[in-house]
Amino acid sequence: MTLLNIFADSHVSINHYIGVSAMLFTIGVFGVLFRRNAITIFMCIELMLNSVNLLLVAFSTYHHDNSGQVFVFFIMAVAAAEVAVGLAILVTIFRNLHTIDIDELKNLKN
Amino acid sequence: MDINSIIFWSLSTIAFICAIYTVIAKNPIFSAISLLVCFACIAGHYLLLNAQFLFIVHIIVYAGAIMVLFLTTLMLMNLNEESEKNKPAIAQIAALVVAVGLGLVLTLMVRKANLIVTLGPIPAGVGSIESLGKVLLDEYFYPFEFISVLLLSAMVGVVLLIKKDKPAELK
Numbered sequence: 466m467t468l469l470n471i472f473a474d475s476h477v478s479i480n481h482y483i484g485v486s487a488m489l490f491t492i493g494v495f496g497v498l499f500r501r502n503a504i505t506i507f508m509c510i511e512l513m514l515n516s517v518n519l520l521l522v523a524f525s526t527y528h529h530d531n532s533g534q535v536f537v538f539f540i541m542a543v544a545a546a547e548v549a550v551g552l553a554i555l556v557t558i559f560r561n562l563h564t565i566d567i568d569e570l571k572n573l574k575n
Numbered sequence: 576m577d578i579n580s581i582i583f584w585s586l587s588t589i590a591f592i593c594a595i596y597t598v599i600a601k602n603p604i605f606s607a608i609s610l611l612v613c614f615a616c617i618a619g620h621y622l623l624l625n626a627q628f629l630f631i632v633h634i635i636v637y638a639g640a641i642m643v644l645f646l647t648t649l650m651l652m653n654l655n656e657e658s659e660k661n662k663p664a665i666a667q668i669a670a671l672v673v674a675v676g677l678g679l680v681l682t683l684m685v686r687k688a689n690l691i692v693t694l695g696p697i698p699a700g701v702g703s704i705e706s707l708g709k710v711l712l713d714e715y716f717y718p719f720e721f722i723s724v725l726l727l728s729a730m731v732g733v734v735l736l737i738k739k740d741k742p743a744e745l746k
Contacts, residue, residue, distance in 0.1 A: 487681035496598035498670035546729035553736040
């Protein structure tokens with residue numbers, strides 16, 4: 466049943482997956498802080514969600530426990546809903562202001 | 576170096592490069608495409624971890640739904656000219672410092688942790704559709720049903736948000 470049991474005694478440890486996830490998460494954080502385009506910021510948030518998902522799946526497999534993968538399934542559903550609502554808000558902002566530059570969206574400041 | 580490590584490191588390298596290009600690309604379309612490649616690499620990681628169900632769901636949800644939504648929105652907004660101004664230099668330096676600091680903290684934290692190191696033989700059923708469905712509908716039945724309510728309300732909310740206001744005389 467298991468697809469890749471021939472690779473079972475591999476040298477890839479859980480620490481490697483933690484490192485990869487931490488790197489991807491850091492790149493996502495950097496993108497959120499670095500960019501001004503709201504859609505690119507959304508993509509970076511998706512990247513962060515995916516790095517956490519990858520780590521949950523890695524821990525779930527290394528502990529032989531299916532609950533972690535169920536959590537990833539829930540996170541994916543919430544991410545899909547979040548992206549739909551967020552993009553709808555962005556389209557509404559763009560329709561009213563003709564920009565999605567987040568540094569222009571500071572009407573609440575003064 | 577066994578075949579598993581080679582696949583792992585090549586997938587990770589492609590994912591890193593595509594993630595960095597997602598952040599630095601001027602054109603949002605290129606960002607979206609390289610994010611798609613990054614998601615494909617993460618799907619490869621899922622397959623490597625023997626999570627077959629999540630591999631399929633990841634491909635369907637991310638490549639099939641979310642990226643299509645992103646690209647459609649980009650085309651609606653006609654943002655594909657390279658018109659985005661950069662942040663001020665102080666904000667860019669601050670972003671770099673924060674990102675490097677976070678990366679250092681996360682990696683140093685992992686070095687101190689005492690974790691399981693090797694992956695033994697995976698028992699049949701971990702990550703398969705059959706066992707995951709059993710867990711989902713036995714232990715997590717109510718969250719599963721509430722997710723459907725969440726998706727429905729998100730759908731209604733999106734339609735309400737995106738709808739144009741009627742002219743005043745029609746109200």
